[in-house]
Amino acid sequence: METTSISTNGESVPRDEIQGSVAGFPGEKNWVGVPLHFYKGVWYPAFAIRGAISFRQHFIARDTDIILASMPKSGTTWLKALAFSVVNRNIYSPTESPLLTTPPHDLVRFFEMDLYLKSQLPDLEQLPSPRIFSSHSHYETLPQSIRESGCKIVYICRNPLDQLVSQFHFTRSFKRKNGKPLSSIDEVFDHVCRGIQSYGPFWDSVLGYWKASLERPDKVLFLKYEDLKEDITLNLKKLAEFLGVPFTEKEEKDGVIEEISRLCSFDNLRNLEVNRTGFYQNTGPSNSTYFRKAKVGDWCNDLTPSMAEHFLKIVEEKLAGSGLSFKVSE
Ligand code: A3P
Numbered sequence: 001m002e003t004t005s006i007s008t009n010g011e012s013v014p015r016d017e018i019q020g021s022v023a024g025f026p027g028e029k030n031w032v033g034v035p036l037h038f039y040k041g042v043w044y045p046a047f048a049i050r051g052a053i054s055f056r057q058h059f060i061a062r063d064t065d066i067i068l069a070s071m072p073k074s075g076t077t078w079l080k081a082l083a084f085s086v087v088n089r090n091i092y093s094p095t096e097s098p099l100l101t102t103p104p105h106d107l108v109r110f111f112e113m114d115l116y117l118k119s120q121l122p123d124l125e126q127l128p129s130p131r132i133f134s135s136h137s138h139y140e141t142l143p144q145s146i147r148e149s150g151c152k153i154v155y156i157c158r159n160p161l162d163q164l165v166s167q168f169h170f171t172r173s174f175k176r177k178n179g180k181p182l183s184s185i186d187e188v189f190d191h192v193c194r195g196i197q198s199y200g201p202f203w204d205s206v207l208g209y210w211k212a213s214l215e216r217p218d219k220v221l222f223l224k225y226e227d228l229k230e231d232i233t234l235n236l237k238k239l240a241e242f243l244g245v246p247f248t249e250k251e252e253k254d255g256v257i258e259e260i261s262r263l264c265s266f267d268n269l270r271n272l273e274v275n276r277t278g279f280y281q282n283t284g285p286s287n288s289t290y291f292r293k294a295k296v297g298d299w300c301n302d303l304t305p306s307m308a309e310h311f312l313k314i315v316e317e318k319l320a321g322s323g324l325s326f327k328v329s330e
Helices: 015-024 046-058 076-087 111-118 144-148 160-173 185-193 202-215 225-230 232-242 249-253 256-263 266-271 305-319
Strands: 027-029 035-039 042-045 066-070 132-135 152-157 220-224
Touching: 015 046, 035 046, 042 046, 046 111, 066 076, 076 132, 076 152, 076 232, 076 256, 076 266, 111 132, 152 202, 152 225, 152 232, 160 185, 160 305, 185 305, 202 220, 202 305, 220 225, 220 232, 225 232, 232 256, 249 256
Parallel strands: 066 132, 066 152, 152 220
Antiparallel strands: 027 035, 035 042
16 A cells, blocks of 8 residues: 655655545445445545545635536536636637537546546646536535635536436446446435435535625525526526626627527537547446436425425525525426
């Protein structure tokens, strides 16, 4: 086992120490038997835990960085496409966009499940500014340098019922190593009600970013999937303004906002060859599993009214007094 110390952003942690601490984290298994580790208040899937720790210990943010954060199955793919398009609109016209030939997850890469998983110290210095990254970690778990630098964070949340059901279908759609087949949503439901899901508990993820967005509105933008579905133009303007690249009057008149929303729309992205074929990071889920139905209120096809009521009650209790609420139907 490697014992050399590696340089960190303030701490120096030998690699085997990381291994040792993982063994000491509380553990659980998710609904298909995949181990989860509880690290700094987040249930990380075992495969991502080293990436999560390295990310937290090593990442140094630039003031110009943009961090897209979310719970899985909340519209991360969509947000990646939108933010990438907004930020790079003066480099690529919609007809030349890299989104036409590259999956959104390869254009805006995950810290825990990609960059810091492949290497403990990925070379991110050579990337031009503004760099756009994404994370499923909670606000409190982000590296200090993200919270303290001038970089911007955009969080997208989705109502808990659709998030749960989307996760159920996502898990069902591909086989994990050592994972057992998932037969019924009941198995997922029980875990999620206890907060035990990849990158959960759900309420802690949303609450951390929600509070941060209220305390530091110029630092954290809190978006809701359902709002984007309802009015993408308004939300694209909000996003561009927040990122410091507002649309000009001329751009608005020339239909640039509509072009971006069309390019990033579910139907457009889903039907692109690049998103219909291939696999996330070659061995992960197929790219097509990131595009399913994209409906608000689809949960009613899988959850009974009493299940929905039960779960919403739990979430409401957890979010009590926060002022955060969700739209669960169209
Ligand atoms: P459903 O499973 O309800 O269809 P994530 O990107 O965080 O993994 O979330 C995936 C969910 O977002 C899926 O929801 C997927 O269909 C939906 N989605 C993917 N791309 C989208 C887009 N461009 N616009 C709207 N929804 C999208």
